[in-house]
Amino acid sequence: MLAAVVAGIAMASGMAAGESACRLVRVAEWPVRLERNQLLVDGAINRKPLGVKLDTGTTRTILLRQAAVQLGLPLQRTRGRMYGIGGEADLEQAFVDEFIIGETTRENWRMLVAGRQERGDGVAVLLGEDFLHKFDVEFDLAHNRVRLYQPEHCDDTSLAYWAAEGVSVVEIDPVDEGRPQIVLTVRVNGQPVRALLDSGAESSLLTKNDAATAGITPETTGVVAIGKVGGLGRKAVAAWVGPFKSVAIGKELFTDTALPFADLYKDATYTPVGSLVPRRMETLQPMLLGVDFLRAHRVLVSHSQRRIYFTYSGGPAFMWAGALPNNPVPTGDTRP
Numbered sequence: 001m002l003a004a005v006v007a008g009i010a011m012a013s014g015m016a017a018g019e020s021a022c023r024l025v026r027v028a029e030w031p032v033r034l035e036r037n038q039l040l041v042d043g044a045i046n047r048k049p050l051g052v053k054l055d056t057g058t059t060r061t062i063l064l065r066q067a068a069v070q071l072g073l074p075l076q077r078t079r080g081r082m083y084g085i086g087g088e089a090d091l092e093q094a095f096v097d098e099f100i101i102g103e104t105t106r107e108n109w110r111m112l113v114a115g116r117q118e119r120g121d122g123v124a125v126l127l128g129e130d131f132l133h134k135f136d137v138e139f140d141l142a143h144n145r146v147r148l149y150q151p152e153h154c155d156d157t158s159l160a161y162w163a164a165e166g167v168s169v170v171e172i173d174p175v176d177e178g179r180p181q182i183v184l185t186v187r188v189n190g191q192p193v194r195a196l197l198d199s200g201a202e203s204s205l206l207t208k209n210d211a212a213t214a215g216i217t218p219e220t221t222g223v224v225a226i227g228k229v230g231g232l233g234r235k236a237v238a239a240w241v242g243p244f245k246s247v248a249i250g251k252e253l254f255t256d257t258a259l260p261f262a263d264l265y266k267d268a269t270y271t272p273v274g275s276l277v278p279r280r281m282e283t284l285q286p287m288l289l290g291v292d293f294l295r296a297h298r299v300l301v302s303h304s305q306r307r308i309y310f311t312y313s314g315g316p317a318f319m320w321a322g323a324l325p326n327n328p329v330p331t332g333d334t335r336p
Contacts, residue, residue, distance in 0.1 A: 205287060
């Protein structure tokens with residue numbers, strides 16, 4: 001069950017007389033806070049307050065195991081496993097009578113449970129694309145707001161209602177509706193790279209394969225090791241940050257910037273149908289376009305149109321920009 005509509009935005013659609021104008025019907029507006037570059041919203045399970053992390057990078061919403069135990073929810077084993085950064089994660093299930101986030105409520109939800117490690121950051125739920133892809137989602141982090149919309153009669157109308165010009169538009173790649181993701185194509189050092197818009201990633205992050213395609217490896221001059229990164233998987237993987245000549249996203253071109261990269265899916269494998277030979281997921285998985293990008297932009301993810309609209313707000317689009325010696329922070333100017 002979802003909350004009632006709270007507002008609507010009429011859009012100039014250029015439609016003929018007698019036809020309905022495009023209208024963005026706002027379903028919810030969530031105040032968000034940024035803690036360690038995580039997008040957090042206050043929520044509750046069975047009336048017990050908890051922290052919810054908005055995570056477009058996960059296809060399924062996850063209740064973290066530590067929180068499930070603290071809530072006293074019975075856990076049921078499943079045969080399923082989740083694959084991602086750090087390898088595999090075992091999955092369990094818990095039945096939730098009521099989940100509340102902002103003015104939005106969902107009842108009688110059988111939630112997946114994962115994550116053995118204790119986080120210590122107050123996050124109990126990773127709210128994933130299975131929930132969010134039902135809406136058009138606006139990230140307005142300059143005003144600490146995330147808004148959910150249901151568009152009406154919008155078709156090809158631009159949904160960037162806050163700007164008349166300077167809007168970039170990129171297409172969302174076709175995706176398996178059973179595993180919804182927000183994947184787009186960017187260009188790194190002129191090379192096309194698939195990117196996952198991941199509000200659960202604190203910083204944008206290239207795969208080691210994609211960095212190599214762009215001409216950057218751990219042995220490249222100027223590359224610096226920065227430790228390890230991890231996810232829900234059992235292991236952490238080594239990461240580096242390196243200099244990149246250019247990153248192009250839509251109409252925006254960032255030059256002389258720095259991006260971290262890692263062998264993100266080193267310990268994650270899959271076996272294609274009809275094959276007995278496991279393959280590394282690194283060959284299929286995209287780079288991560290994280291919260292640093294969202295902080296520097298106002299973004300509307302239109303699941304209904306399969307497009308992303310965004311405008312530049314200010315500051316570096318990548319949090320590691322300027323981290324390397326003699327590496328200037330990019331201006332973020334949009335260019336045709």
